[in-house]
Amino acid sequence: MxxxxxxxxxxxxxxxxxxxxxxxxxxxxxxxxxxxxxxxxxxxxxxxxxxxxxxxxxxxEHSQELLDFELILDSAIEFARDFLQAVKGPQIEFARQIEPGLRLRGNPAGWERVLVNLFLNAAQAMESDGTVEVSAGRSASGIAIRVSDNGPGISPKILPNIFDPHFSTRAKRSGLGLHIVQTIVRQNTGSVIASNGPSGRGAIFDIELPNA
Ligand SMILES: Nc1ncnc2c1ncn2[C@@H]1O[C@H](COP(=O)(O)OP(=O)(O)O)[C@@H](O)[C@H]1O
Ligand SMILES: [Mg+2]
Known part of the structure; x- marks a missing residue:
């Protein structure tokens, strides 16, 4: 034995x-x-x-591949569309502004999860159909990725708590989505912060990844 x-x-x-x-x-x-x-x-x-x-x-897998950001984005958008169609959620338009040839280090499934969580949160925050914008490119210190939406935005009262595990403002939700996002970004030595658009509406998530 x-x-x-x-x-x-x-x-x-x-x-x-x-x-x-x-x-x-x-x-x-x-x-x-x-x-x-x-x-x-x-x-x-x-x-x-x-x-x-x-x-x-x-x-x-613990491989650290160099990944084509556009491919990960395509796959995440398809995932979000499939999900929203299956649950009869709102229709989301995706707009993108991606620097050509942008590559990320890490695990493809992990990066896809980061984007999908942000997309589904945006969709779930919208009262009706809306737009999610993704922009990404090289910055002075590394790579900057922004996911923003035209939903109601995040109440300033809860902004400090949204990345906490199990924090949710919605019934029957795990409140784990943004915690997972932050965990994966940190595993890749990056950071993520949330804010709102200038009018106070529209949530913005900024991911910064330092140069390796
Ligand atoms: N794009 C967004 N617009 C408005 N509020 C958001 C957005 N993304 C996240 N939130 C807020 O952050 C909370 C936590 O998100 P998350 O960790 O994904 O948990 P869950 O989606 O299970 O509620 C949500 O309940 C919501 O209040
Ligand atoms: Mg969520």
Whole structure:
């Protein structure tokens, strides 16, 4: 008898079991796709399950790749659109201003999570359809990424607390989204701050990544 931790209790075991669940969802999506009326939903479900396993597997990878920011952004926008379509959320227009050839160091699933969390928060804050703007480029000290929206903005009273784990102003929410965003940005030695537009409306999230 071995006295080592049973493999099914390790993170590898968890990843394995959850991957089986994502595979089940993929198979269910394939079945659903046979009904032409459900084809779009099936495709969104399949992509979501694929992303779920990519995020999960990223816990086992510690590679620091050089990533094409535009590709990560495309994937995050598609993720947010799939999600909002599935939950019948507001339609979001995405506007972008990205310096050509911009590359980030890190893990693709991690950066995608950062952007998706910011996009979904923006969508969830909007009363109706709105716009999210993403700009990114090299700055004097490294790379600057800004995600802003034209929603109601963040009340100044709660601005100091929004990155705290479990802080949420909405019912039945985990309040973990921005904490995850901050954790991933800090793992990449960067910082993230939140503010509002000049009129007090429209939330702005600024991510700064220093030069390696
Ligand atoms: N774009 C935004 N516009 C307005 N408020 C926001 C925005 N993003 C985040 N917030 C506020 O920050 C809080 C925390 O966000 P988050 O950590 O993602 O948790 P959750 O989305 O589960 O509430 C939200 O409940 C909301 O009050
Ligand atoms: Mg959130």
């Amino acid at each position: 071995s006295h080592q931790t049973a493999p099914d209790l390790t993170i590898e075991g968890l990843v394995h079991d959850l991957n089986n669940i994502f595979e089940t969802i993929q198979e269910a999506a394939d079945l659903l796709a046979k009904d032409p009326k459900q084809a779009r939903l099936a495709a969104a479900l399949r992509r979501s399950a694929g992303r779920g396993s990519r995020i999960l597997n990223s816990y086992l």
